[in-house]
Amino acid sequence: MRQSERCWLSQASFAPASDQATATWHNQSMSTLRYSDTPITMQPKWNADGLIPAIAQDIATGEVLMMAWMNEEALRLTLAEKRTVYWSRSRQSLWRKGETSGNVQHLVAARLDCDGDTVLLQVNQIGGGACHTGRRSCFFYEPDRQDWVLGESERE
Amino acid sequence: MRQSERCWLSQASFAPASDQATATWHNQSMSTLRYSDTPITMQPKWNADGLIPAIAQDIATGEVLMMAWMNEEALRLTLAEKRTVYWSRSRQSLWRKGETSGNVQHLVAARLDCDGDTVLLQVNQIGGGACHTGRRSCFFYEPDRQDWVLGESERE
Numbered sequence: 001m002r003q004s005e006r007c008w009l010s011q012a013s014f015a016p017a018s019d020q021a022t023a024t025w026h027n028q029s030m031s032t033l034r035y036s037d038t039p040i041t042m043q044p045k046w047n048a049d050g051l052i053p054a055i056a057q058d059i060a061t062g063e064v065l066m067m068a069w070m071n072e073e074a075l076r077l078t079l080a081e082k083r084t085v086y087w088s089r090s091r092q093s094l095w096r097k098g099e100t101s102g103n104v105q106h107l108v109a110a111r112l113d114c115d116g117d118t119v120l121l122q123v124n125q126i127g128g129g130a131c132h133t134g135r136r137s138c139f140f141y142e143p144d145r146q147d148w149v150l151g152e153s154e155r156e
Numbered sequence: 157m158r159q160s161e162r163c164w165l166s167q168a169s170f171a172p173a174s175d176q177a178t179a180t181w182h183n184q185s186m187s188t189l190r191y192s193d194t195p196i197t198m199q200p201k202w203n204a205d206g207l208i209p210a211i212a213q214d215i216a217t218g219e220v221l222m223m224a225w226m227n228e229e230a231l232r233l234t235l236a237e238k239r240t241v242y243w244s245r246s247r248q249s250l251w252r253k254g255e256t257s258g259n260v261q262h263l264v265a266a267r268l269d270c271d272g273d274t275v276l277l278q279v280n281q282i283g284g285g286a287c288h289t290g291r292r293s294c295f296f297y298e299p300d301r302q303d304w305v306l307g308e309s310e311r312e
Contacts, residue, residue, distance in 0.1 A: 062218025
């Protein structure tokens with residue numbers, strides 16, 4: 001197996017995948033690769049407001065915790081301080097995640113995507129969770145006909 | 157253990173977490189919850205262009221595959237057809253993921269986040285991968301001083 005056919009982060013970084021999932025992964029990865037078309041370097045592409053979306057993922061469980069925005073300074077500080085620093089669009093200021101709540105996100109790995117317009121941050125989430133509601137993840141509304149609703153399991 | 161202290165999707169949907177990760181999860185989830193503050197319903201918040209960011213995650217491995225954008229029609233079609241349909245900002249048209257490549261994403265679960273401005277889609281990724289480069293995931297550039305670079309393991 002070539003290195004390039006493996007997960008981009010070591011499987012050991014995630015919760016272990018089942019054998020079946022791993023086998024499927026490798027079979028799929030061996031088809032029609034166009035790796036050589038890929039530029040060697042990439043720069044973040046900032047939107048009209050100078051921001052880029054950043055996805056935070058729990059590296060222990062794989063769960064997607066939240067999506068927030070970063071300006072150039074926030075991304076630079078995140079990489080330098082090894083903890084997530086976002087840009088609060090509502091407050092128009094830097095937002096050191098967990099500064100008041102204690103729910104800091106320690107950065108383990110960062111990746112920029114193929115066209116440079118989204119960042120993925122793999123983190124160790126400290127404290128109760130990433131969400132301001134106290135939940136582990138911000139993604140908890142389920143589709144239900146016209147609405148998105150709080151699932152039964154998410155109600156007190 | 158209350159339902160609300162559990163992962164928002166069944167652990168069985170993901171690759172199994174290690175016992176240690178699961179224990180950490182539950183301990184953290186028991187602190188300072190503010191579940192009762194949470195609205196029962198939520199609506200997607202479209203940006204100035206009528207779009208919302210959508211994160212696609214491989215439900216078998218937990219890997220974050222890509223981030224793309226949806227307009228109202230794309231999100232409606234995604235939920236109705238149980239496969240991802242995005243809005244291509246470059247082509248200004250609906251983009252049925254995998255229509256030409258065969259790399260369709262079958263939708264397993266969709267979640268809207270706490271403030272309604274991001275969608276998470278958990279999918280079964282068919283074919284070689286989500287990325288136009290042939291890679292499984294679009295997130296493969298690593299930070300390296302001033303640049304983001306293609307890791308050694310990602311080169312042909």
